[in-house]
Amino acid sequence: MPWELLVTDTRLIKSLKNQLELEGKFVRPIYRDGDITVVRTSIEDHDEECLHRYEQFTRRKYHQELPESANVVAQCTRKFLEARDEPKQKELMDSLPLRYSIYPPLLLFNNSSRSFASRPWQEYFQQHGPELYFEQLLQHFPGLTHVAINMPIVESDVMRRPFNIQPLHGQFNRDLSAQFWVSPTAQDFQNTLWCQTIQNGIQQHWAPMFTMFSRGNVTEKKRILDTFEDIEGNDVVDLYAGIGYFTLSYLKRGARNCLCFELNPWSTEALRRGIVANKIDPRTCHIYNEDNVNCIRRIEQWAHTIDGDPRIRHINLGLLPSSKKAWPLAQAIISLQRKCANPPAVVTMHIHENVHINLLNNESFIQDTIAILSQDSSSSYIARHLEKIKTFAPDVWHVCLDVDVASH
Numbered sequence: 361m362p363w364e365l366l367v368t369d370t371r372l373i374k375s376l377k378n379q380l381e382l383e384g385k386f387v388r389p390i391y392r393d394g395d396i397t398v399v400r401t402s403i404e405d406h407d408e409e410c411l412h413r414y415e416q417f418t419r420r421k422y423h424q425e426l427p428e429s430a431n432v433v434a435q436c437t438r439k440f441l442e443a444r445d446e447p448k449q450k451e452l453m454d455s456l457p458l459r460y461s462i463y464p465p466l467l468l469f470n471n472s473s474r475s476f477a478s479r480p481w482q483e484y485f486q487q488h489g490p491e492l493y494f495e496q497l498l499q500h501f502p503g504l505t506h507v508a509i510n511m512p513i514v515e516s517d518v519m520r521r522p523f524n525i526q527p528l529h530g531q532f533n534r535d536l537s538a539q540f541w542v543s544p545t546a547q548d549f550q551n552t553l554w555c556q557t558i559q560n561g562i563q564q565h566w567a568p569m570f571t572m573f574s575r576g577n578v579t580e581k582k583r584i585l586d587t588f589e590d591i592e593g594n595d596v597v598d599l600y601a602g603i604g605y606f607t608l609s610y611l612k613r614g615a616r617n618c619l620c621f622e623l624n625p626w627s628t629e630a631l632r633r634g635i636v637a638n639k640i641d642p643r644t645c646h647i648y649n650e651d652n653v654n655c656i657r658r659i660e661q662w663a664h665t666i667d668g669d670p671r672i673r674h675i676n677l678g679l680l681p682s683s684k685k686a687w688p689l690a691q692a693i694i695s696l697q698r699k700c701a702n703p704p705a706v707v708t709m710h711i712h713e714n715v716h717i718n719l720l721n722n723e724s725f726i727q728d729t730i731a732i733l734s735q736d737s738s739s740s741y742i743a744r745h746l747e748k749i750k751t752f753a754p755d756v757w758h759v760c761l762d763v764d765v766a767s768h
């Protein structure tokens with residue numbers, strides 16, 4: 361059974377959460393228990409070294425489910441069902457989801473063994489309709505108007521679109537044009553729900569019916585903001601830009617230009633909205649809503665517009681489970697730049713991959729990656745840092761390997 365930490369000084373919560381996230385040990389949600397704030401971890405007894413780092417906090421073991429008293433959804437639902445003498449109250453409470461994310465104006469529930477997609481809840485909604493229940497529930501979440509169930513994305517969809525998200529309450533789309541997935545109109549963009557969240561002070565916007573949002577990248581975004589001083593005044597290429605998870609952090613950190621490649625038009629629209637919301641100069645963000653195989657041609661064209669003086673210092677390769685397909689593209693960008701006026705001496709590739717823990721522990725992931733890249737003999741490839749971002753599945757880590765590339 362893992363430990364949860366009891367925090368009496370609320371000023372410590374943020375740094376504690378950040379540190380746990382950096383170690384991949386944070387478990388949400390943070391909740392109140394009387395006067396104390398409870399921060400959950402995935403630290404178990406055998407992890408003594410890690411426990412030692414948090415010994416300033418009182419701790420206790422916890423079961424997976426939150427105490428009902430701490431969960432506003434459980435409290436509200438019990439009252440709602442009791443007031444109606446609902447005969448299936450126990451069954452409904454047993455399958456009630458207690459975990460959710462708040463992405464204004466959306467309340468997004470997790471789908472696990474407890475879910476609104478479970479049989480008791482589906483039957484209840486069929487019989488009584490979902491409206492009254494969710495209207496009452498949302499009274500406890502000021503500012504929220506929509507409810508949905510988050511579902512796993514379809515792995516085979518390269519655009520990682522949330523085809524299976526299940527809206528429960530509120531209107532998510534209206535009057536979309538025939539080709540809304542591939543060539544949405546300005547009207548389509550207006551006629552769907554948009555969500556937002558703030559991470560590390562950066563606003564992210566997205567349409568939850570059309571693009572995924574991965575909150576787990578927050579530590580990697582922070583690393584970009586904190587670690588890479590040489591972003592400032594230099595250029596960055598983001599080969600899988602999505603809604604700007606990393607692009608916005610690079611630009612906030614002072615990148616001169618960011619060139620972004622992204623297939624999904626809903627994601628590029630989200631990125632545009634993020635640029636506006638974060639008051640970033642739109643001239644610094646070059647968005648190509650197309651396959652990144654075009655990046656060489658595009659970068660050549662763009663280089664002409666800045667008098668042949670690109671200074672691409674970082675290349676982000678953020679596709680899971682693997683960004684391998686784009687490694688040769690990054691290498692081609694680097695050799696293209698070498699022919700230009702003032703190329704940086706080193707370019708760092710940020711390679712995102714899902715990797716089994718055994719390949720991390722025996723370092724073969726790093727060795728194999730460097731061996732593959734080093735087939736290009738025009739450059740030297742040095743693994744500079746491996747960041748474990750989050751667990752993707754049991755024993756599988758989403759990592760980012762920073763590889764410094766310098767010409768021989």
Ligand SMILES: C[S@@+](CC[C@H](N)C(=O)[O-])C[C@H]1O[C@@H](n2cnc3c(N)ncnc32)[C@H](O)[C@@H]1O
Binds near residue numbers: 520577606623680
């Ligand atoms: C999982 S998202 C990653 C976004 C962000 N970098 C992150 O790590 O959260 C991957 C994005 O890459 C885009 N994508 C996949 N293949 C692509 C390609 N060949 N060219 C451009 N974008 C691509 C998808 O549409 C998707 O939005």
